Amino acid sequence: MKKLTERAEIEQLQNTLVAHIPNDWALVTAGNIDSFNTMTVAWASLGDIWWKPVFNAWVKPSRYTYEFIEREEFFTVQFFSPEHKDDLVILGTKSGRDCDKVAETGLTPMDIDGKVTFEEALVTLVCRKLYSQPLDPAGLPEDVVNQYYQDGEVHTHFIGEIVEAYVKE
Numbered sequence: 001m002k003k004l005t006e007r008a009e010i011e012q013l014q015n016t017l018v019a020h021i022p023n024d025w026a027l028v029t030a031g032n033i034d035s036f037n038t039m040t041v042a043w044a045s046l047g048d049i050w051w052k053p054v055f056n057a058w059v060k061p062s063r064y065t066y067e068f069i070e071r072e073e074f075f076t077v078q079f080f081s082p083e084h085k086d087d088l089v090i091l092g093t094k095s096g097r098d099c100d101k102v103a104e105t106g107l108t109p110m111d112i113d114g115k116v117t118f119e120e121a122l123v124t125l126v127c128r129k130l131y132s133q134p135l136d137p138a139g140l141p142e143d144v145v146n147q148y149y150q151d152g153e154v155h156t157h158f159i160g161e162i163v164e165a166y167v168k169e
């Protein structure tokens with residue numbers, strides 16, 4: 001894997017990844033190789049704030065991964081080729097709280113400087129958590145609340161500064 005640390009390289013990578021998220025999804029992973037969890041996300045985005053390249057994720061507190069993201073200073077984000085979509089379905093429908101769901105996939109966890117990614121990931125973003133705040137339903141239109149938050153469990157917005165990226169060679 002090639003490690004990217006230059007801001008210009010990271011921003012260029014962001015541009016190529018933007019279109020992938022809604023259709024191809026991504027994984028958000030947090031913890032270390034001895035204790036981590038990962039989940040599929042589709043409601044996520046790449047952008048800039050405070051002149052920093054960032055990854056935004058919206059994660060419900062009931063997800064086991066949420067506990068790891070909340071606890072850790074960093075989280076990582078993985079992008080895959082379409083052949084791994086079945087793996088992302090498993091990781092997005094089963095909880096690491098109930099089973100070793102990664103073992104049910106074809107993915108191979110690996111350590112990167114104390115964080116975790118997967119050997120099969122085409123791209124891994126290493127994100128430093130800058131912000132974590134539940135969405136306030138009072139600031140949302142009624143149709144969104146009615147459609148998505150009838151049960152009262154709102155997403156928490158995480159902003160992670162992309163400090164490094166790894167690209168599979």
Ligand SMILES: Cc1cc2nc3c(=O)[nH]c(=O)nc-3n(C[C@H](O)[C@H](O)[C@H](O)COP(=O)(O)O)c2cc1C
Nearest residue numbers: 040041042043059060063064065092093094095096
């Ligand atoms: C395609 C897809 C996209 C998803 N996107 C999100 C998301 O953006 N935010 C979220 O909180 N859950 C999302 N989920 C649901 C979680 O991935 C799912 O609840 C997962 O089982 C949580 O695993 P965990 O309990 O091991 O963390 C998505 C699921 C799928 C299949």
